[in-house]
Amino acid sequence: MDRKIISDILYEIIERLVRFRTHFNDIENQFYNGNEDKKELIENYRNVLQELYEFSIKTYNEKSTDINVFKGILQLINDLHITYLSKLPRPIEPVELTRFERVISKQIMKLNNDEDNPLVNEEREVSILMNETIGETLDFDYLSEFKKKIKESINLDIKSVEQNSKKFHVTIPRIDASNTFRWPSLIHEMAHHSFLKAKFEDENIELDFIKKTGINKELAFNKYFASNLAEGVFDQESKLFCWLKECWCDLFACILIGPSLYFSQYLVFLNGESIYSSNLGTTTDRSTHPNPLLRLYLINSIISHRFPTISTIIDDFCNDCSNVIEHFIDDSDINKEIFNSFNLYFTSHFFTKDTQKDNENLSASLSKLMHKYVNLQPEIIEQLSENLSQGLPIPSIKIFNDKNEYEEIPTYVQEIFLSSWVTRLKCIKQNILNIVEKVGDIKQQYEDIEKIVLRHDQAILKSIQVSEWFDYLIDQYDRKENIEIYKKADTQRADRNMFEGVLVDKEIKELILENEIKIIPLMYSGQNVNGKEVNQIGTTSLDIRLGTSFQVFFPDQYGLVDFTDKENFNFEKNSQRINLDFMKGITIAPGQFLLAHSMEYVKIPDYLSGNLEGRSSFARLGIEIHMTASYIDPGFEGVITFEIYNAGPSTVKLYPGMRIGQLRFEKNNIPEKSYSKKHSVKYIGLLEHNLSKQNMDLEVDLIKKYKK
Incomplete structure (x- = not known):
């Protein structure tokens, strides 16, 4: 086993443990301050984290190459969230989530019901909530399943919330409420909302896909979806439909929020339940979610189309992430025919060729669903990442304006998230691994690592706060496609x-x-x-x-x-x-x-x-x-x-x-x-x-x- 892969997984374990520890500290401060009995309960949770940390470090420093040990630790951490975290009170939802709701509706995605119909052109509102699971979800009515049971049991038909409601809810694991590394994945869930408004030539993504890719049931590809193709069954419960929908939401979310979606989804896959199930994405699997590697490869393809200049910064990091996922799942061999067909279909669906500029633009129907196109410039991402590596917030960019004078303009959330991930993968991870590899007091190590993680969290949260406020005050700053960064000679x-x-x-x-x-x-x-x-x-x-x-x-x-x-x-x-x-x-x-x-x-x-x-x-x-x-x-x-x-x-x-x-x-x-x-x-x-x-x-x- 490659030592680097073990190091990458260890880092994810350590950061996860730190986030749980911080969560327990918040619970103690908000609910149990002065209550010694309850403090003892929280200390019991902390001790479990401490022992998992010490075991992880000991195993790593003994040069273990058994990935199953580290995989088992991550699974135990997920079990702690799913099974045992609900025993503790939930801390107050951080106000930062409210800010991010506004950023979504002002900078990222248009949430109105139907832009083409002025009679129903009302702005919708997104509400981000904490949940007790380890995954993100999107729903309009969380009681819908329970209402069905009531109807079946006592024949009482309770009115459901319609999907044209002015509000819809996105959830995030309570442990990640302030974890901005995870936030881009919320845009994937919101893309499910946009999927309802997406236009397909055959008004059905499956038929549209089959028509454009020329798929037929003789091809080996179709063993994955044999029942759909043989019986001609195309509905929202079919496996092919679910795979296409999940991939569509991944790719549209990447277009909206930028390449940080790749890394955020990597984090979701690594800490999700589905990655630990056997035969994921094989012919015997009934899962409605595609193979995580297929999804990451497709996202990477969209990045190369939409953000081609960024590849030089993130390609190595993307490879590291896909290597980790590959070693975590049983079926890591991606069928090339599936990838080629999905990639061909989605690139032709999302993009149109601009022959005059010789590049690809987002299709007009999808352009209506996004607020702002942010051209991610490598030099800006590197400058912002340099700030973050010093523990400094990054709410603005120094530029030359039209008068060739110094000016500061807002940093958009797409730039903040990508810079954050570049800093995480380039600096923070190595700093933490350096601490781990030094022989010393384990408790002090834990505290030093916690300071690094929380400092970065604070810097990013402050960056998003001020960026949103700055952008709000100057009222839709119309940024040029390429801006010149201010550099003093x-x-x-x-x-x-x-x-x-x-x-x-x-x-x-x-x-x-x-x-x-x-x-x-x-x-x-x-x-x-x-x-x-x-x-x-x-x-x-x-x-x-x-x-x-x-x-x-x-x-x-x-x-x-x-x-x-x-x-x-x-x-x-x-x-x-x-x-x-x-x-x-x-x-x-x-x-x-x-x-x-x-x-x-x-x-x-x-x-x-x-x-x-x-x-x-x-x-x-x-x-x-x-x-x-x-x-x-x-x-x-x-x-x-x-x-x-x-x-x-x-x-x-x-x-x-x-x-x-x-x-x-x-x-x-x-x-x-x-x-x-x-x-x-x-x-x-x-x-x-x-x-x-x-x-x-x-x-x-x-x-x-x-x-x-």
Whole structure:
């Protein structure tokens, strides 16, 4: 067995275990905080994960080549989800899913009932829900089967939800609710909705397929679908119909969401029930789902037609994924006739040849079902992936505009997902395997790996949040098919010794262009928005926006705060973290205090320091955004924490995205150790605000020691 394949599978096992551990932590924090009996229950689940992790690492480090051992571990993890996870309460659905629902309907897929019929041209809404299974599903009425049983048992006919309902529901495994690597597969389920509106020449995908491919029952190919072809049975229950429908949904989803669908479906296949069944896709199999390898090969073919320039970035990763799946299924020998026939049919169905440009375009009927075509440029994907590999969010792209000036534009979700997967396969996987191969404390290994996975999750979620908001504000930015990425020439770099005192607008902009100061995102640098010129850079400052997470405190609920006493220093008990959607606000009453953070991730060089002040518009309402912590050290990076206090007479409602503060930069001598180089710093590189860590100070440790 190839050692690389074993390594690839081990990585998937480790990441899966980390996601379960995070899920259990969420359950404990939301439901069992302070309940020791229930904490013991959660600890029991964690111990199972720990033992599976240790066994996996031990087996891997012993150079085992038995793939069945690792296959069995993945199957056990799936069993944990299907059979035992329902015993625990389900955490609150993350607000990020609500954001993704809007992104789907604004950037990806048109959800109206019938675009050609104005009488029923109503926008439909998608709702993403968590489920207890390990697969994604799409349905309009989850009680339909139960309603049938009621009718059969007591002859009571309960009205079903019609398929032209304004809402339909897509589900995702509860363990993957915040796992954006899995999200592109939701588009596959939504493609089932579009399949109902797809046009086929014979109004039947089976007959259309047979007519265009010239299939007949004498060919060896037809042993897979012999009963359909021999009896002439073509309906929505037939195997051929189901195979064609599943492949159609795969391929249309890939066109909509981009090549990330390939990798997301790989993850679904690897962690799905069907991959462990024997004889998958053979003549004796009754499954309605095609062989996973066939599906991956077809998706890869569509990528080569739709996104040909991306192949140089992802081809090796695609091969790695297909090799893993090949070793997981019993029937990995894909019938070439099946692939050739399916590939011929679907490419002719989806694409039309443009003889003038000598390329292939999406057919007109299917173009009506998609919102935006995003031309994925390799240099953009590589740039965004580089940001992610550093743990930084990627909500915008630096470009040259029509006036050959610097500008930032929104990153679309198709680019975010693909960049995320490239980073996962290129950097994150290797970083985690490096940790595993070092002999050391297993528990510490587990925690270090968890930090890597969760940091990437946070960066992607923040990227999607801000990208959607940015796109929303500038209202359907019409991007060119090919854009020129902004690159500052090295010969034009400014001499930092030129700067003195507080930086002014042109100096701030110069250092941002040279990446000396990083502001992610810088949304407006002089653009015209809704008829007004908006610039985030002021005369001597940079506007800072309010982020989406808040810490709400319960006044004196737990009494005294004593830094030396663990029982009296638990902000988890006397406060609650709230993640808000952009469309919702949070009220702050007179005398109330909140913690919040900036939308922008800020990184400043060692020769600059920063100073945070509130904007006068909020000050006139009595809103303060910092208590004493206005100074930002040289070398700082991360979001800026706001300590918001309402000193005014009125309750005020705050919304994420509001420009609530101003940041000034001032030149200083380079310190011996900047903020980022100190080992004792407590708030470095955060993507959200953090609670007070005063209990980590040396003085507190000394007082604890002498109190004992």
